[in-house]
Amino acid sequence: MHDFDNTQIAFEYKSKYELKKALLLFKMVGSSLLVKISKVLVNIALALRIPVAWAIKPTIYAHFCGGESIDESMPVVRKLEPFKIRAILDYSVEGKESDEDIRAALNETLETIRSGGTDTNIPFAVFKPTAFTTAEVLEKMSTGAEVTDQRILAEANKFRERVNTLCQEAYNHNIPILIDAEDSWYQLFIDQVCEDMMLKYNHKQAIVYNTLQMYRTDRLEYLEEAHERAIKGNYFMGIKFVRGAYMEKERERAEKMSYPDPINPTKEATDKMYDDGLRYTMEHLDRISVFNGSHNEASNHLLTQLIEEKGLERSDSRIWFSQLFGMSDNISFNLASEGYNVAKYLPFGPVKHVLPYLIRRAEENTAVAGQTSRELELIKQELNRRKKEK
C-alpha cells in the first residue's frame, strides 16, 4: 500500500497554530450531537437573519474554503503552489434559482475559467449544474419521458445555452472544465447536455468532464455506453469519478416514492464499482481522461499502481488526483511530492451561501461508531511529531 502517512509532508504548509485550530475544529465536528445542534442553530439564525458569518468565517469556513471571492482565494492558491498542489476554484453557492442568482453564478464561473486560463496553478474549472437552472427543469427533463410543456422546454434550452457558454469559454482558454454531479433525479438531462458538449469541444482532447457517482448501481454501465457513443462520435471523454455525497437523501426519496434504491447496497459494492471504473478508464486512456475525486486511500493507491503497471509518466496530463481543500492533505501532499498531478477543490463564495457545503463537510467528518476521524488522527500525529522534533 502507498505511504499516505507522512504527516510531515502532509502538513508542511500549516503552522503549529493552524494545526491546533484544525485539531479543535475536527474535535468539534467529531461530535454528531454538536453537529446536529449547530445545524439547527445555524438554520434558526439564518431564518431570523441573525448574522453568523463572524463565528463561521474564521473557523470552519477558513478551514474548508478559499475566501468569499476569487481575489480573496488567491493567497491560498499561491500558498499551495510551492508544494505542487494545484487549485480548482469552485464557486460553491448552492440552492439559488432566481434569474439574478443564475446570472451572478454564470459571471462568477466565467471569471474562474479566465483565472484558470492565465494562472498555471489553476488546471481546471468547475461548476454545479444546479446553479444554472431550477430543480423543476432538471427533474422534468430527466424522467426519460417526452416533455411537451413549452415553458420547461424553453428553460431547458436556456440551461443548455448557459452550459455551452461555460464550455466554450473553457475551450477558448484551453482549460478543462468539470461538471459536478448531484441528485440522481436530475442526472439524465445533465448527462445528455454533457455529452453534447463533449461532442462539440472534445475533438482534440478532453475539455469537458462529466462526473460519475459510483455509489449508483448504473454508473459502470453508463460509462461503457457513453464510451461507445464517444467512439462513434469520435470525441474524447473526460470522466471525474466520485463515490457520491447524497446517499441518505437518495435512499430516503427512493423509499418515499417507492422506486428501487439507485445506490449500491453496501460500501464494499461502491468501492468495487469505483475501482472498476478507474480500471476501465485506464484501459481506455487513448480516449478517456480520468479525474480521481476521492479521499479513499485504497482507490488513490490503485490509481498510482495502474499508472506504474502501464508504464506511464506520473505527471501524464490525462490523469489527475483530487481532494477537497481542508481534507486528506496526507493523500494530496504525499502524491504531489512524488510527482503525480494533484489539485484541491477550493470552494469560495459568501459565507452564508456556502453553508450547505460546510454542513456536508461537517457531517462527513463526524465520528462513526465512536471512532476518531482520520483527519483528527493525522493532525494529532503531526503535532506529536513536531513536539518530539524540538
Ligand SMILES: Cc1cc2nc3c(=O)[nH]c(=O)nc-3n(C[C@H](O)[C@H](O)[C@H](O)COP(=O)(O)OP(=O)(O)OC[C@H]3O[C@@H](n4cnc5c(N)ncnc54)[C@H](O)[C@@H]3O)c2cc1C
Ligand atoms: C475533488 C472532489 C470532487 C467531488 N465532486 C463531487 C460531485 O460532483 N458530486 C458528488 O456527489 N460528490 C462529490 N464529491 C464528494 C464525494 O462524493 C465524497 O467526498 C465521497 O463520497 C467520499 O468518498 P471517498 O471516495 O472519499 O471515499 P470513502 O470515504 O471511502 O467513501 C465514502 C462514500 O462511500 C459511499 N458509501 C458509504 N457507505 C455506503 C453504503 N452503505 N452503501 C453504498 N455506498 C456507501 C458514499 O458515497 C460515501 O460518501 C467530490 C469529492 C472530491 C474529493
